[in-house]
Amino acid sequence: MTAAASPSSTGPQHGLTDRLARWARGFSHKAEEEEAEEVELRPRAGTAASREINRRRQLYSEIGDFLFAHDLDLTPVNFSVALDYLTGANVGVEKAIRAVMMERGKITNGWLEALAADQRADEITPDGLATMLDKVEENLTQFTGLMHESRNSAKDYGAALQEQAKELSESSDSEPVLARLVGLTRSMVEKTRQVENQLRENQRQTQALKSSLESARRAAEHDHLTGLPNxxxxxxxxxxxxxxxxxxxxxxxxxxxxxxxxxxxxxxxxxxxxxxxxxxxxxxxxxxxxxxxxxxxxxxxxxxxxxxxxxxxxxxxxxxxxxxxxxxxxxxxxxxxxxxxxxxxxxxxxxxxxxxxxxxxxxxxxxxxxxxxxxxxxxxxxxxxxx
The missing domain is CATH 3.30.70.270 (Reverse transcriptase/Diguanylate cyclase domain)
Structure with missing residues (x-):
């Protein structure tokens, strides 16, 4: 038998859902503006929001101590159940864990998985998660096609402007208005090139995201220890x-x-x-x-x-x-x-x-x-x- 694989660390399942929803919006300027606003709105030390952040950090630390004390894997399911237990958010979870700790003194990964399945039958289902991933990938595919189309249009537009600029610069009429038109046209060509570069970068990021989503789908359907489907x-x-x-x-x-x-x-x-x-x-x-x-x-x-x-x-x-x-x-x-x-x-x-x-x-x-x-x-x- 080979050495055991180390458990991978990941955030709670609702964190995954939030990230997927964010990804589905694409890499638009609106998303960038929202992120910038989020940075601007970070609370200063000593405020109520700052105290809330400190409280959350303490809670995360307690969750980590709980998982390590019982030698539990750092999985979304385990993290979420530990959160419910430590905060008292789910009375059923709290009672079940207290009972098994009194009886056995330890909690196992298998028991925690079964508890989560029983307590959270009404939450997101495997089919729901798969549908959500499919929708994200569909949106990303459409976005990729739009970027291809926009990039081609930008190229055509740039080529036409360059041709007009060339004809104007070779014209015998050298009135100042024509010179300004040439300068304006060249400026528009440069801006078009910048847009094209941005579209190319967005396309690269989208392709990387699609690859990450595929990896996430495979990980969500396989057991990390044995490599078997879950x-x-x-x-x-x-x-x-x-x-x-x-x-x-x-x-x-x-x-x-x-x-x-x-x-x-x-x-x-x-x-x-x-x-x-x-x-x-x-x-x-x-x-x-x-x-x-x-x-x-x-x-x-x-x-x-x-x-x-x-x-x-x-x-x-x-x-x-x-x-x-x-x-x-x-x-x-x-x-x-x-x-x-x-x-x-x-x-x-x-x-x-x-x-x-x-x-x-x-x-x-x-x-x-x-x-x-x-x-x-x-x-x-x-x-x-x-x-």
Whole structure:
């Protein structure tokens, strides 16, 4: 197993939304003027606004201390939940965190993700975020086309003015008014060139922004630790694959896999080793993925697999093969060279098309996983199909 990746630091999700909205307005002079006004309106030290800034800085410091104390990743979800907890803005979040801290003393990334999903079901959805990004990219594409058109028009205009200036300067009539006209024309040509240069720079910035948005989209759909698609990406794939399977009359099955006793791995060997175990298991599961088998990290120590063209029974066999491979390996803690206890996972499998809604199939697979855990772990259970 390789060394664990360091968690990336990022702002809260509402900060991302604000930035995207700002980007969507384009790089207009109006935006530049607004930014200049914002600079002018910065509060002086000692004012009420200055005290508010200091209060916010203190809050951000407390959020950072909270995340580091529980060894939580610096993600938008974790930051936002910590903000709700420390400010008391969300009573449900505050009660849930206090309860788990009293019971366990520590909070995990997986538990915090699940809490955020439960508490914020009405906030921005994966589809909403994807739609927003699509709209921003559409606006930027239109803006890029407008800049191309404006630049070409500026070139044509400049060329025509230069030609008129040349004819006037070569004319035998040397009246002062013609000389002034020549000077005025040359000045207009220079201004046109300046506009063209600005358009070219704006186009470069827009292209860079489009590239950044594409990177942001990829990052938003992948788990930073394992490199696998995340829950958001999987939900989109589930909808698409369900439609393809229904239209093509193919089988479609889903499996939930959860690493057994993962908390003990973290407690005994540390979170860095726990992260390496997650990456190792993710690698084993990814080996069976292809264009008809999709693997994602669903959250915490849980993974989800979707098989198109395989029955639930065939999916059980495929997942059980990976389970047997993992359980038969002898892993070593690279931090101290000690041999680790056997690492295994339990899994639950369900036939997606046996349910009216794919989410119902996910719940059935999750229940089968729970039964596998109850009956001894390190096994794969098949969910009973809906009536």
């Amino acid at each position: 829950r958001r990406a999987f939900e989109a794939v589930l909808r698409e694959e369900t439609k393809l399977a229904q239209d093509g009359g193919e089988a479609l099955s889903v499996a939930f896999c959860d690493i057994d006793h993962f908390k003990q791995i973290n407690d005994l060997h540390g979170h860095d080793t726990g992260d390496r175990v997650l990456k190792f298991v993710a690698g084993l599961l990814a080996k069976i993925s292809n264009d008809r088998c999709h693997v994602a990290r669903h959250g915490g120590e849980e993974f989800v697999l979707l098989f198109r063209g395989k029955t639930a029974g065939e999916t059980c066999e495929a997942v059980d093969g990976v389970r047997e491979d993992l359980a038969g390996r002898s892993l070593v803690n690279r931090t101290n060279g000690e041999r680790m206890e056997r690492v295994s996972f339990s899994a639950g499998v369900a036939n997606v098309l046996a349910y009216d809604d794919p989410r119902a199939a996910l719940k059935a697979a999750d229940r089968a996983l729970y039964l596998a855990k109850e009956h001894g772990r390190n096994r794969v259970y098949l969910a009973a199909e809906a009536d």
